[in-house]
Amino acid sequence: MSIDPFFTQEERDAVYKVIQARRDIRHFIPNRTIEPKTLAHILRAAHQAPSVGLMQPWRLIHIHDPELRRQLQAEAERERLATADVLNTRRDAFLKLKVEGIGECAELLIMVMAPDDGTVLGRRTLPREMAISSCACAIQNLWLAARAENLGLGWVSFFDPHVVSKLLKCPNTAEPLAILCLGPVVEFPPAPLMTIEGWREGKLLDAILYHDHYGKEPVPPEGC
């Protein structure tokens, strides 16, 4: 069997390496830029994501205006404090975590899910779930491409979508899903920051891989 294009062991190793090395980054080197050609490659990777019925619901807004960046950062900070208030016993521990690098990252991109275009194929029963999934796959492609370019990406979800929607003059039914911080970093942590900072442990693969039927659900941690 000949498969075109074929992947060699070396190429396969690179794919597994980038999947393993990708991290959610909140610490960026300030005052840096990204080569326009590099950014174009990363954005093309995002646009090569799968989408149900080829609806491609992802819209990317590249933020250039420094004042708009400041407003987005202020919104993330407001939401960070609102989150602290509901974390009760872990409030202080949470406030010590750095959760976003909006002010320092080289480039800022906002992922917005487009207004529903009415695509039926493959999403008659799960229309919203499939549109969100397509946007998330585009972000994951963007993330892996960035990591392969030795750049970090952070997916910031600390915001009220209505506030961000208004700041970016989105149509009423469009939905911001992510503030994406992209740029050069000092280091890539060897494990997820949540684990390194002692916030939460990851699950073992065996604990969430079931056979024929849904198995025993892992016990959720408290106060996360």
Added chain:
Amino acid sequence: MSIDPFFTQEERDAVYKVIQARRDIRHFIPNRTIEPKTLAHILRAAHQAPSVGLMQPWRLIHIHDPELRRQLQAEAERERLATADVLNTRRDAFLKLKVEGIGECAELLIMVMAPDDGTVLGRRTLPREMAISSCACAIQNLWLAARAENLGLGWVSFFDPHVVSKLLKCPNTAEPLAILCLGPVVEFPPAPLMTIEGWREGKLLDAILYHDHYGKEPVPPEGC
């Protein structure tokens, strides 16, 4: 600046290659198997996905029972016909498309979103959207890993989640998001099947990349 692990141009090329070569596959070679070691590598890649607050909401159910596979295929077929009925003028064209390979693929996996574990960090305002996104990122990792192994994957979303949930004995608040068909394929199409079959054209990247504010929304096609 030294970044660990660093990605070379060759590794970067492999990452871009897999992102570009990944396709939604519905045509599998029947009666094949996948090496357990290969499947383990692919599943580990899925489990290395990002998740908000490290909640890891993805649950993967590996289907071994042939009768269960038949029931899942029958559910996809029921939904395919239900979709045809709402596509009106494009009904006949739709019915000519092959939309799933559940019966032929080597391995069948179901992605189920776990019951909400109450994670607050990073999902106070978008709890459901962020959990779905994490599951989708895991599927995208799985998809790219499979392609690097020269295997095809098809994300089937033709099903009623309540029916699949019942078949797999999921908890009431768990939600099946994808029937994933995985296995050896005859070929990887050079473009999305939706385009090759003349169903729909993809958008240009420039049409969905905006600057500072949401731009002009592309005109949606009719009858998709």
